Amino acid sequence: xxxxxxARRAFGRGVAGAVLWPVLGCAVVMAVWWLxxxxxxxxxxxxxxxxxxxxxxxxxxxxxxxxxxxxxxVGPSLGRVGQGMAVAAALGVPLGVLIGGSKALRAATHxxxxxxxxxxxxxxxxxxxxxxxxxxxxxVFLIAVAAVWPVTFATANGLAKIxxxxxxxxxxxxxxxxxxxxxxxxPAIARDVxxxxxxxxxVAWIVLVPAEYLGVTSGLGYAINDARDTLEYDRLAAMVLxxxxxxxxxxxxxLGAIRRFGWDHER
Amino acid sequence: xPAPLLSVQNLGHRYRHRAELVLRDVSFDVGAGEAVAVxxxxxxxxxxxxxxxxxxxxxxxGTVHIHGEPVRKPSARWVVMFQQPLxxxxxxxxxxxxxxxxxxxxxxxxxxxxxxxxxxxNMADYAxxxxxxxxxxxxxxxxxxxxxxxxxxxxxxxxxxxxxxxFTRRALQVEVRxxxxxxxxxxxLVTHDIDEAVLMADRALVMDARPGRIRADLAFHHxxxxxxxxxxxxxxxxxxxxxxxxxxxxxxQPGDFHQI
Ligand SMILES: Nc1ncnc2c1ncn2[C@@H]1O[C@H](COP(=O)(O)OP(=O)(O)O)[C@@H](O)[C@H]1O
Ligand SMILES: [Mg+2]
Numbered sequence: 001x002x003x004x005x006x007a008r009r010a011f012g013r014g015v016a017g018a019v020l021w022p023v024l025g026c027a028v029v030m031a032v033w034w035l036x037x038x039x040x041x042x043x044x045x046x047x048x049x050x051x052x053x054x055x056x057x058x059x060x061x062x063x064x065x066x067x068x069x070x071x072x073x074v075g076p077s078l079g080r081v082g083q084g085m086a087v088a089a090a091l092g093v094p095l096g097v098l099i100g101g102s103k104a105l106r107a108a109t110h111x112x113x114x115x116x117x118x119x120x121x122x123x124x125x126x127x128x129x130x131x132x133x134x135x136x137x138x139x140v141f142l143i144a145v146a147a148v149w150p151v152t153f154a155t156a157n158g159l160a161k162i163x164x165x166x167x168x169x170x171x172x173x174x175x176x177x178x179x180x181x182x183x184x185x186x187p188a189i190a191r192d193v194x195x196x197x198x199x200x201x202x203v204a205w206i207v208l209v210p211a212e213y214l215g216v217t218s219g220l221g222y223a224i225n226d227a228r229d230t231l232e233y234d235r236l237a238a239m240v241l242x243x244x245x246x247x248x249x250x251x252x253x254x255l256g257a258i259r260r261f262g263w264d265h266e267r
Numbered sequence: 268x269p270a271p272l273l274s275v276q277n278l279g280h281r282y283r284h285r286a287e288l289v290l291r292d293v294s295f296d297v298g299a300g301e302a303v304a305v306x307x308x309x310x311x312x313x314x315x316x317x318x319x320x321x322x323x324x325x326x327x328x329g330t331v332h333i334h335g336e337p338v339r340k341p342s343a344r345w346v347v348m349f350q351q352p353l354x355x356x357x358x359x360x361x362x363x364x365x366x367x368x369x370x371x372x373x374x375x376x377x378x379x380x381x382x383x384x385x386x387x388x389n390m391a392d393y394a395x396x397x398x399x400x401x402x403x404x405x406x407x408x409x410x411x412x413x414x415x416x417x418x419x420x421x422x423x424x425x426x427x428x429x430x431x432x433x434f435t436r437r438a439l440q441v442e443v444r445x446x447x448x449x450x451x452x453x454x455x456l457v458t459h460d461i462d463e464a465v466l467m468a469d470r471a472l473v474m475d476a477r478p479g480r481i482r483a484d485l486a487f488h489h490x491x492x493x494x495x496x497x498x499x500x501x502x503x504x505x506x507x508x509x510x511x512x513x514x515x516x517x518x519x520q521p522g523d524f525h526q527i
Contacts, residue, residue: 168323169353173417174343175370183366187357263357263399 030054051233060234061241070242076218078246080136080211081204084143088200092148093193096155097185106156113149121146121207125214135215139208146207147200154196158189191262198254205247270335271296272453273320273421279328279478280315289315291478293329299420302444302454304468305481306461306512312479313457314350317425320455321347333421343367345421348414350429352406354398360385360409361394367417377416384412387446404435411443415450422447424456428463440466441494448492461512465505466494473511483511 037053040046050056064070099106121142128138166188170180212221220243227236278293289312297303307313318324320331322338331338333345346367354363361381368377385391388408398406407427414422424443428436444467447454456467464471465487473483487504494501 165349165351165353166355169349169355170366170370171341172321172323172347173367173370173413174341175366179370183369184355187355190357263397 049233052237056234057237057241061238064238072218073220073223077208077220080139081143081208083140084204085147085201087144088147088151089197092151093155096152097159100156100159117149122210138214139211139216142211143204143207147204150199150203151196154192155189158192162188191258194254194258194261198251201250201254205250209243272299272334273297274332275320277329278319278326280319280326288478291480293481295472295481297453297455299453300451302447302467302469304464304471305457305474306464306471307459307474308476309459311474311476313474314425317347317423317457321345321423343371343417344419345423346414346417346419347423347425348410348427350426352410354406354409356399358398359395360390360398363398363409364412364416366413381416384415388412404431407431419452421453421455426458461505461508462496464508465501466496471508485511
């Protein structure tokens with residue numbers, strides 16, 4: 001079979017792309033981390049920070065998992081991000097549908113919304129603290145403020161690019177406005193909305209940690225701050241590892257949803 | 268005389284204020300169960316006319332009445348099958364076809380009705396297939412099934428088969444006429460294809476361009492209900508229609524009509 005070596009090579013390229021290079025990349029990062037940890041431990045001036053090295057970090061991580069302490073940090077953080085994202089979606093999707101559906105509204109809201117979008121969510125911190133009775137409320141507010149814009153803009157974008165013929169067909173077959181929304185608009189923009197939510201979640205996850213430096217006594221941000229104050233650098237590094245891993249996993253979930261609910265890939 | 272099912276009176280249209288008059292003083296009646304073709308060259312305003320009649324756009328002059336009621340908005344009682352299939356790409360063939368019953372709140376009737384219609388258009392095997400995987404001709408068959416599933420009294424066709432190969436086109440032209448006659452659906456067809464008109468209609472209205480107007484009304488009295496293009500009677504009526512078209516103000520240009 002003359003095709004066999006070619007097929008084997010193609011298969012080889014597939015394995016290299018899917019496994020080999022990612023593994024190699026992670027290995028390089030681990031090596032740099034290990035080397036840096038070794039240098040820090042070797043230098044008497046920085047030896048206090050030896051906990052940052054992979055060994056102590058991973059040992060501490062296993063310990064945090066075993067004692068259930070990790071979940072006590074992760075649970076509240078996920079709860080806050082979930083609530084903030086829910087608020088952002090509940091506001092952003094309808095707002096995006098309205099803006100995408102009306103040229104006038106789009107023109108009227110463009111400058112104010114671009115302005116608000118450019119203000120760092122953390123700049124609202126004093127206002128959030130003043131206007132919410134609980135720290136939790138303030139943090140959810142900050143996450144929602146950060147997340148609402150990507151959702152709104154992506155939804156509006158999706159709506160604006162719907163083929164007008166699709167509305168014509170729906171009216172032609174006797175659809176009312178609510179039916180048009182459910183049967184045509186929402187499926188048509190599902191992919192755009194989920195892409196917006198994915199972007200929003202990325203921002204929300206970044207805002208989460210500094211927001212949790214606020215008064216609360218739980219969550220990943222609090223854990224980082226606390227570890228710094230108690231000089232437990234291995235715990236600090238373990239928390240950073242957890243934050244990155246969870247963010248990566250959440251992004252993967254969004255990507256899965258986009259693949260599942262997007263329809264263009266069928267083409 | 269009973270009131271006509273569809274009555275178009277002095278219809279006129281411009282797309283924008285003071286823009287070119289696309290339609291001028293178009294008037295005609297269509298009786299229940301009749302099959303009428305409006306024939307004219309590209310750009311003479313056929314699609315515009317159909318959109319106005321269906322209530323998908325508002326005319327700048329004149330009126331459209333169906334059952335004596337003025338048409339103000341679209342309704343599932345009269346359905347347009349467009350030039351392109353315009354299926355929803357995230358849905359299967361079945362889901363697309365079932366939209367009419369779904370919008371009418373008759374979801375429970377849908378499986379049987381849609382199943383029968385998909386069989387009628389020879390697409391029963393593709394019920395669960397995403398429509399993006401279908402060919403153009405298959406998609407247009409689904410569009411036909413979707414139009415019929417809304418169970419309209421009037422089916423309005425806007426050059427529905429022009430994108431299909433000759434073989435499929437011929438088959439569908441004959442089939443759609445037969446289906447409409449069997450189900451008692453009134454057909455209003457606009458086309459630039461004279462063969463399509465003689466294969467599908469009981470009567471042809473010849474349309475002028477710029478502005479679009481009806482200039483002749485030809486009844487095909489001598490044609491059988493079941494048509495075939497090589498039938499001498501069909502060829503005879505085709506000749507009459509061609510002659511009537513030849514008298515339109517502008518001479519036909521190459522490519523204006525199929526099969527000339
Ligand atoms: N949406 C529109 N806006 C402006 N002009 C249009 C529009 N649709 C069609 N027209 C014009 O109206 C005339 C008739 O078009 P149409 O009804 O599509 O003709 P036909 O279907 O007979 O080919 C053409 O001159 C076309 O350019
Ligand atoms: Mg047209």
